[in-house]
Amino acid sequence: MGLLNLLSEDRSENLFLPAHGRGNALPKKIKNLLKLRPGIWDLPELFEIGGPLIREGAIAESQRSSAIEVGVDRCWYGVNGATGLLQSSLLALACPGQAVLMPRNIHKSCIQACLFGGLIPLLFDVPYLTDRGHASVFDRKWLHRVLKKANELENDIAAVVLVNPTYQGYSADIESLIQEIHSHSLPVLVDEAHGAYLISQIRPDLPKSAIYFGADLVVHSLHKSAPGLVQSAVLWSQGEKVDPFKIQRSIELLQTSSPSSLLIASCESSINELIESKGIKKLSSRIEEAELLKNFLINKQVPILKNSDPLRIILHTSRFGLSGIEVDKSFIKKGIIGELAEPGTLTFCLGFSSHKKLGKRFLRIWNEILTSFGQQKSFLFKRPPFKMVSKPYKSCSYSWGSNFEKVNLQDAQGRISVEMVCPYPPGIPLLIPGEILDKARIDWLIEQKGFWPEQIPDFVRVIS
Template sequence: MKISDLLTYKRGKNLFLPAHGRGFALPTDLRRLLRKRPGIWDLPELLDIGGPLCSIGAIAVSQDESAKVFGADHCWYGVNGATGLLQASLLAIAKPGEAILMPRNAHRSLIQACVLGDIVPVLFDIPYLSDRGHAYPPDIDWLNKVLKLTSSCKLDITAAVLINPTYHGYSSELSILIKRLHKQGLKVLVDEAHGTYFASDIDKGLPVSALKAGADLVVNSLHKSAQGIVQTAVLWSQGQLVDPSVISRCLGLLQTTSPSSLLLASCELALKELTSRSGKRNLSSQIDDARDVFLRLKNLGLPLLKNDDPLRLVLHSSYHGICGFDADKWFIKHGIIGELPEPGTLTFCLGFNPLKGLAHAMKKCWYKLLLDNTSPKTYPPFPGPNFPLLSHPSMSCSLAYRSNSNLVMLNEAEGLVSADLVCPYPPGIPVLIPGELLDQQRINWMLGQHKFWPNQIPLQVRVVS
């Protein structure tokens, strides 16, 4: 079948990303635009339109306006997802040879930026919830312990990255963490790919947005947590710690010279939707509906996990002895397509889709699965990775990635240096990064993880020759 034929294929209930739910929740003005003659909107950087790095033109004006409305000093729209903007941000906050503190659940794009810019990722471990196999954001006590260790690591750490919220919708008290990192003299970049809509500021129960919490740089994925088309994203900056002209120059290193005008219009409209009166009204009722779905399903006995993002529904299938991948296959077979299957859970992204009938359909599907299930009653706790609280690669990521390399069996790799990322996707969180030394403990853990993710965590690793 041709790609183009697959695009319009009916797929059941779309509880995966992008969050506009296959067009149901695209902003009205974008739908209007897409109804015009196909292709009329596909324009290059014409003088009156410009681009994200031009100082004149409609895009420059729109970015300035968005910055004003969202309370930032500067704003850049992106057409290569949060990935492209995170990478440019990282290059902007550290020079080659400098180090950046980041949590172990950093998205792979951040590690790739370290490879590109010869930046040292100083990785801190984070809490691990072994009943479900999820990483959890650190609190201030945890961060204090990490910062105590950084003084002995003798690297020139210039900045820190926080991931908030996580893919599963867990969030920490961001303002306190950012204040503490600033006190340590570090610039702070927050990867808020999954939390764009928190900035709408419409609901006291939502986590505070990273901009409001005082981050210097914030990256949002507009297709993951707002109503943008796939690949749309936005980067915000505020304060004096990061020079906006350096950010622009770093964006210029990675950005296409032909950004899609349709995607840029989608960036603008997705942000407008979060602040317009009608957009806020719709969002508010979506959040209410999502909370209602959660409560109804919970009362009906579905093992849903508590989190901080009402638009992410996390089914703890392993609580009933069912692996998240098997649950995913079952739900797909019954017309409900989730976003993130993992060994212990299946995460659904409710997005901005109408949720009518969802609770009933999910309940029916889950109880059929329970009847069909022959696996033992519950899973043993998921083994945590046992990473040290603070560590960094033994060789430069950049050098390791570009070195001559060869594939070896994982169980024969003790003492060798990884030349590549090993990273299940989704969620895109590496279990091994270039330059890291493979010790027996890591190998054992990865062999255990291979049993859960056989197609994504291979039994061979690429190591520096």
């Protein structure tokens, strides 16, 4: 089937991102715009319109007003996803040769920024949930120990990056983590790709955005956690620690010289949905509906894991001895398309559109899947063999650009990787350029290969 046919086909239950659910939950103003003469909205940076980096015009005005509404100093709309704005943020935070402290469950975009920015990724280990194979959240004590160790390893740390909430919707006590980082006089960038809607502060029992706890920079993926079109994103900045000129300059380095006016309009309208009362009311009812659905499934003994994001449902497949990747294929065959298939779980994103009749259908399909696979014993995942803090053996950028050869994973001991090994999604690297392969890492990668057979090759490219 051709691409255009696939784009117009709409037969499945869409429980994947973008969160607008095949257009159902797009903001009204964007829906109306898209109903006009096709392409009428496809405009360049005309004088009256401007662009994310231009001081005058409607876009500058919109960015100023969004920043005021949210209570920060500035913001920039982005047309290359959270990816582009995270990368620009990192280039604004550190110079070539400086280190940036990041958790092991960092998104690959941040490692890529280290590659082309000549930065040193200082990666720290995070707690690991062996029953499902997920990186978990950590507390201030954990981060305190990490910072102590990082300072012993590296004397020029420019910034810290946090990822919160995670893809599966786990959320940390972000306020205390930001306080810890600030107590070391370091700026913090929070990758809140999956938490844009936290700026709405829907209910006191739900997590709050890092923006409200003084994070210096926060990046939102507006198509993942707000009703924006794919590629829409925003970078928020506040305080004195990061020079806005450096941010502006870094965005310019990576941004297209022709940012799409449609995507920028989508940034504006999806942020408005999160801060205007009508949008907040809609989101509130989506959250209530999602909570009812989760409770229904839990009451029917479907293994749903606890998280902090009502709009993400984590099905714990390994509890019944099943791979989330295999279960995903069965769900797709039966017309439900999930978002994040992993070896121990399958995460569904309810997004901003309604799924009122989903419960019974989901339950029926899950029971059919259980019957067809036959119930098996649950299994556990091994903790990854990461040190508390580690930096690549050789520079990331140098290794990436080096001549390489392909060697079988089993034969790679002592060799230095030139590439990332990174199942996608979730896009969390298991190995990054410049890291040395010791026996523990090789054994773990081989084990991971068994879990992600289509994503991890049995060879690795290493410096020749």
